[in-house]
Amino acid sequence: MVKSSAILLLITASFFVSIAGQGTAVQLLNEGSSYQSADDTSDRAAISYRLVIQRYPNSTQAEQAQYFLGTYYEKKFFLLETRSKLQDWSSFNQADEAFYSYVGKYKTRGTNSYLADSYFNLAMIALRRNYRDTAKNLLGQMSDVARKDSKVYITKVVWSGRSDDVVKKYCDTKALASAASSALNNTSSFDATIRNLTSWSQSKCR
Numbered sequence: 001m002v003k004s005s006a007i008l009l010l011i012t013a014s015f016f017v018s019i020a021g022q023g024t025a026v027q028l029l030n031e032g033s034s035y036q037s038a039d040d041t042s043d044r045a046a047i048s049y050r051l052v053i054q055r056y057p058n059s060t061q062a063e064q065a066q067y068f069l070g071t072y073y074e075k076k077f078f079l080l081e082t083r084s085k086l087q088d089w090s091s092f093n094q095a096d097e098a099f100y101s102y103v104g105k106y107k108t109r110g111t112n113s114y115l116a117d118s119y120f121n122l123a124m125i126a127l128r129r130n131y132r133d134t135a136k137n138l139l140g141q142m143s144d145v146a147r148k149d150s151k152v153y154i155t156k157v158v159w160s161g162r163s164d165d166v167v168k169k170y171c172d173t174k175a176l177a178s179a180a181s182s183a184l185n186n187t188s189s190f191d192a193t194i195r196n197l198t199s200w201s202q203s204k205c206r
Contacts, residue, residue, distance in 0.1 A: 025061035028052045032065065036072050041079055045072045046094075063106055067114035070098035074121055077128075078159040092125050099125075107145070116142050116149040116173040123180065124158050128190055136184055143177035152176050154205060157198045165198055169205035179204070 023031065032048030049072065052065035073095035080086045099118040106112060119142035126135040142152075154167040154176075183196040 025052050025056040025059050025065075028055075029061045029065055029068075032068065032072070036068070036075065039075075039079055041076050060111065063102075063110045063113070066098060066102045066105065067118060070095045070102065070118065070121060073098060074125060075159045082161055089129075092129065095125055096122065107148075112145075112148040114149070115145050116152050116177075119145065120152050120176065120180070124194075127184070127193060128158070130190070132184060136181060139177045139181050139184075143174050146173040146177075149173060154201050157194050157201060167198065167201045167205065169201065171201055171205035175204065176201070 028048045028051050032045040032052070035042075035045035035048070046069055049065040049069040052059070053062050053069070056062050073091045077088055077091040077095070080088045080091070099122045102114060102118045107115060119138050123135045123138035123142065126132075126138060150173050151170040152173055153170050156165045156167060179200045180193075180197055183193045183200070187193045187196055
């Protein structure tokens with residue numbers, strides 16, 4: 001499965017190119033992943049991902065980089081909020097831009113491997129902004145693309161420093177969208193919704 005092999009590659013990557021901006025699409029993608037996995041917030045990961053997109057626009061790696069650019073900025077928001085009590089909304093703006101760009105570019109071409117994942121992440125960002133109606137709408141769009149992307153990989157529902165929030169499982173797209181919508185309807189706070197959805201994902205996904 002493309003999504004599985006790509007995630008495994010990025011998580012286990014240990015190769016760093018010696019000079020920033022040099023290297024093949026795979027090397028640059030791995031470089032970005034290494035920074036991101038190390039919880040780096042200096043935007044070096046974003047630089048590497050953007051280089052892949054710019055230099056190798058028709059490659060599979062460019063599709064992966066477009067999605068991971070969004071996950072980098074989403075994670076950056078939560079890292080800064082947790083570590084520095086800083087709510088860097090500009091990081092969410094850039095995450096939104098990256099995920100919407102993925103949907104715009106790859107909804108009708110490419111592997112579609114991160115189509116449902118992009119909608120899910122967009123919904124979680126909208127929820128954190130307290131745009132609950134927007135989040136529900138995005139979850140509906142996520143469910144609609146299940147035929148193209150039937151699984152969403154969840155490491156954590158959103159980034160946190162808590163080990164008991166780890167999921168690391170594949171969730172059925174329609175089931176996850178439905179569970180997230182139910183969590184939104186049954187809870188009134190972001191934290192409560194995420195706890196509810198984390199518990200569901202840990203027990204229902206594989």
